[in-house]
Amino acid sequence: MLSPSFTAKPYRAPMLTEPMPTMRDSNPIPLASRPLAIEARGLVKRFDKTLAVDGIDISVPEGAIYGILGPNGAGKTTTLRMLLGIIDPDEGVRRVFGHDRPHEIARLIGYLPEERGLYPSMKCDEAIAFLGALRGRPLAEGRARGRELLGKHGMGHAGDRQIRQLSKGMAQTVQLLGTLVHRPRLVVLDEPFSGLDAINQGKLELLIRDLAAEGATVIFSTHVIHHAERLCDEVAIIAGGRVPYAGSVDVARDRIPAQVRLETARADGRWRAALPGDARHDARDSGSHFWYFPLPESGTEALLRALIEGEAGVLSLSIERAGLHDAFVAIAGEAAARALEENKDEARR
Amino acid sequence: MRTGFGLESRQLTEALPSARLSALQAAWVIARRDFLAILFSRAFFFFLLGPLFPLAVGALAGSVGSKVERTVQTNVVAVAMAPGDNDRMVEAANAIGPRLADAIPNFSPVPEGDPRAILAEQGKGYAAVVTGTPASPQLTGPRGELDRWSGAVGLVAAQAAGSAEVAFAPVAIAVVQQSTAAARTDRIRTAQAGQLLLFLLTMLLAGMVLSNLVEEKANKIIEVLAAAIPMDAVFMGKLFAMLGVSFVGIAVWGAGAGLFALANGEVLASLPAPAVGWPAFIALGIAYFAMAYLLLGALFLSIGALATTVREVQTLSMPVTMLQLVVFFIAAYALTAPGSWFEIGALAFPLSGPFAMLARAALAEPLWPHALALAWQGLWVVVFTRAGAALFKRRVMKSGKAGARAGAKCFRFFHTKTQRG
Numbered sequence: 208m209l210s211p212s213f214t215a216k217p218y219r220a221p222m223l224t225e226p227m228p229t230m231r232d233s234n235p236i237p238l239a240s241r242p243l244a245i246e247a248r249g250l251v252k253r254f255d256k257t258l259a260v261d262g263i264d265i266s267v268p269e270g271a272i273y274g275i276l277g278p279n280g281a282g283k284t285t286t287l288r289m290l291l292g293i294i295d296p297d298e299g300v301r302r303v304f305g306h307d308r309p310h311e312i313a314r315l316i317g318y319l320p321e322e323r324g325l326y327p328s329m330k331c332d333e334a335i336a337f338l339g340a341l342r343g344r345p346l347a348e349g350r351a352r353g354r355e356l357l358g359k360h361g362m363g364h365a366g367d368r369q370i371r372q373l374s375k376g377m378a379q380t381v382q383l384l385g386t387l388v389h390r391p392r393l394v395v396l397d398e399p400f401s402g403l404d405a406i407n408q409g410k411l412e413l414l415i416r417d418l419a420a421e422g423a424t425v426i427f428s429t430h431v432i433h434h435a436e437r438l439c440d441e442v443a444i445i446a447g448g449r450v451p452y453a454g455s456v457d458v459a460r461d462r463i464p465a466q467v468r469l470e471t472a473r474a475d476g477r478w479r480a481a482l483p484g485d486a487r488h489d490a491r492d493s494g495s496h497f498w499y500f501p502l503p504e505s506g507t508e509a510l511l512r513a514l515i516e517g518e519a520g521v522l523s524l525s526i527e528r529a530g531l532h533d534a535f536v537a538i539a540g541e542a543a544a545r546a547l548e549e550n551k552d553e554a555r556r
Numbered sequence: 557m558r559t560g561f562g563l564e565s566r567q568l569t570e571a572l573p574s575a576r577l578s579a580l581q582a583a584w585v586i587a588r589r590d591f592l593a594i595l596f597s598r599a600f601f602f603f604l605l606g607p608l609f610p611l612a613v614g615a616l617a618g619s620v621g622s623k624v625e626r627t628v629q630t631n632v633v634a635v636a637m638a639p640g641d642n643d644r645m646v647e648a649a650n651a652i653g654p655r656l657a658d659a660i661p662n663f664s665p666v667p668e669g670d671p672r673a674i675l676a677e678q679g680k681g682y683a684a685v686v687t688g689t690p691a692s693p694q695l696t697g698p699r700g701e702l703d704r705w706s707g708a709v710g711l712v713a714a715q716a717a718g719s720a721e722v723a724f725a726p727v728a729i730a731v732v733q734q735s736t737a738a739a740r741t742d743r744i745r746t747a748q749a750g751q752l753l754l755f756l757l758t759m760l761l762a763g764m765v766l767s768n769l770v771e772e773k774a775n776k777i778i779e780v781l782a783a784a785i786p787m788d789a790v791f792m793g794k795l796f797a798m799l800g801v802s803f804v805g806i807a808v809w810g811a812g813a814g815l816f817a818l819a820n821g822e823v824l825a826s827l828p829a830p831a832v833g834w835p836a837f838i839a840l841g842i843a844y845f846a847m848a849y850l851l852l853g854a855l856f857l858s859i860g861a862l863a864t865t866v867r868e869v870q871t872l873s874m875p876v877t878m879l880q881l882v883v884f885f886i887a888a889y890a891l892t893a894p895g896s897w898f899e900i901g902a903l904a905f906p907l908s909g910p911f912a913m914l915a916r917a918a919l920a921e922p923l924w925p926h927a928l929a930l931a932w933q934g935l936w937v938v939v940f941t942r943a944g945a946a947l948f949k950r951r952v953m954k955s956g957k958a959g960a961r962a963g964a965k966c967f968r969f970f971h972t973k974t975q976r977g
């Protein structure tokens with residue numbers, strides 16, 4: 208059976224060196240100047256005695272690709288459900304396109320939940336049409352658009368097939384198309400990449416970019432950071448029910464100092480004083496020595512001068528900028544540790 | 557800064573006046589899907605055939621029972637006279653029999669012989685044996701059979717001997733359905749029959765709502781629905797879809813029963829006419845069935861919302877089934893205490909109201925209390941549905957295991973109770 212495809216375009220993995228196409232390419236208005244599609248302030252949600260979400264603030268500009276990142280159980284799904292009005296927050300306010308009650312603008316929203324679900328006995332085009340009907344699109348129109356979308360995404364042959372006859376990946380594609388059938392202005396995807404193979408993950412990335420290029424706001428949650436790094440204009444990192452960071456991917460990465468990777472011929476000398484005290488040393492069998500440490504605030508020029516003057520025998524030196532993954536681990540880890548400490552304090556009291 | 561709440565976000569719907577479905581439209585989308593899906597499912601076909609099974613079993617049991625009865629108590633009497641006398645006895649029995657129904661036994665002519673030997677013949681099962689002549693018959697058999705048939709045999713023998721011609725005076729017949737003096741007493745039978753039918757139908761059909769919601773949760777589509785439309789509309793749509801399916805079922809069963817009644821004579825004629833008349837009574841029966849079904853369905857939906865597995869559903873639904881029985885007994889008992897506080901309570905309590913009011917339709921003529929009762933019950937349908945939807949939102953739509961914990965806690969409570977009980 209052919210793999211389901213999210214787009215008829217041939218998939219080509221983007222080169223790491225080429226810039227990711229984002230809304231900034233098609234929308235001349237910078238993100239910071241756009242009106243907000245979603246605003247949330249101080250969202251709190253408790254389930255019995257468990258504090259699932261503890262004062263979350265989120266601002267998603269229109270037309271942005273926005274990532275909600277967090278470890279498992281961080282409160283991502285609860286946050287999305289509150290934003291969509293599936294559950295109400297215990298405290299705080301949220302607005303979607305300026306509306307306090309997201310159901311009032313259901314036609315503008317498309318939502319793919321983490322737990323995918325369709326009626327097994329429904330045919331694919333009917334399932335898409337039904338999802339459209341829930342958002343106000345007439346059934347006949349939805350059926351026609353469903354067939355069009357299926358054809359466009361390489362599943363034209365499956366329109367008359369029942370959902371139960373499809374593979375998991377194909378059923379997931381049908382649900383995703385059902386999420387988009389009514390041409391929503393805001394697309395919310397909860398862990399959209401889970402359950403997809405690498406090829407289809409790439410196709411989904413392209414689809415998300417296409418949606419944003421057409422002007423839709425896309426917000427998705429994930430705990431796999433590289434998707435967010437490749438796609439998102441902005442991210443919110445959720446950990447322990449809070450948002451320790453919300454903003455652009457670049458700023459998040461800049462929170463972690465760049466790492467220096469130095470290779471010297473000698474192990475010791477006057478030049479060692481120029482290295483930070485916590486620099487990690489790794490002696491190789493080849494006789495060379497590797498040193499790893501954060502880029503000093505004084506910069507690379509002073510460091511290089513000290514190394515040369517001290518005759519360290521520099522073989523190589525590279526400066527590696529932190530990735531979103533490192534930033535995420537640092538930010539989320541710190542927040543989770545803080546939350547743990549607070550819980551302990553509370554328990555002691 | 558962009559974070560000034562509400563200052564820089566714009567209401568996109570200003571240009572889109574219909575940015576959402578109304579509650580009714582949303583309920584209609586759900587109802588239409590559920591109705592068609594259930595109607596064209598194999599399960600519904602078997603569901604329609606459902607009542608045939610108890611009927612078939614009943615018919616089979618009846619047939620076996622009557623056969624057993626025939627075996628135990630026969631009404632065949634052997635006639636062992638001279639051949640000419642045998643013929644005369646059979647002719648006389650045939651002449652008198654139709655006028656006296658079961659009072660005359662079936663005569664089976666056998667060759668003359670020892671009556672004890674004839675009675676002892678295997679596989680014949682004669683109740684008694686008549687020997688001698690029509691003028692001087694002798695009946696041989698067990699004491700009970702002799703007491704039962706001696707008069708009839710004497711009458712037939714007298715007719716066969718031609719000594720006493722049996723003459724029947726003509727009797728004029730006037731049929732009435734009931735005596736006016738006992739009208740209320742008789743109508744109670746109609747009320748009871750109406751209540752029983754209503755109870756059986758709600759019992760049979762309300763469980764369908766429950767299994768439907770559990771299936772929905774198993775399909776995990778409920779979150780898609782909850783994100784797109786208000787949960788009240790989801791619940792309402794499901795309830796009305798199931799009500800529609802129930803009406804289809806009732807229509808099919810009613811048509812079947814009607815055909816059966818046409819083939820076998822009038823059925824309703826055997827019941828006294830209700831106080832409001834048959835057409836109004838049937839219309840009220842349909843309305844009260846709808847109310848009873850919607851109220852119970854809303855209750856079942858709430859239970860379905862709490863449960864996460866079919867096993868949990870079964871455990872949680874048991875107390876509701878018990879409640880259903882209690883409600884039925886309350887309504888049935890209210891019949892015996894007209895005008896009492898107990899009856900008023902049964903009429904006002906939303907779950908027993910439909911049963912009690914249907915009985916009232918059989919007993920009292922005024923129609924306005926029914927309009928009031930239907931409005932009152934309709935109000936409770938809305939309350940139950942909204943409460944169920946709120947419970948669903950609060951208890952089930954939780955991330956991770958919290959939702960499951962809530963359902964499991966409730967499940968454990970009932971499970972422990974039932975285990976102890």
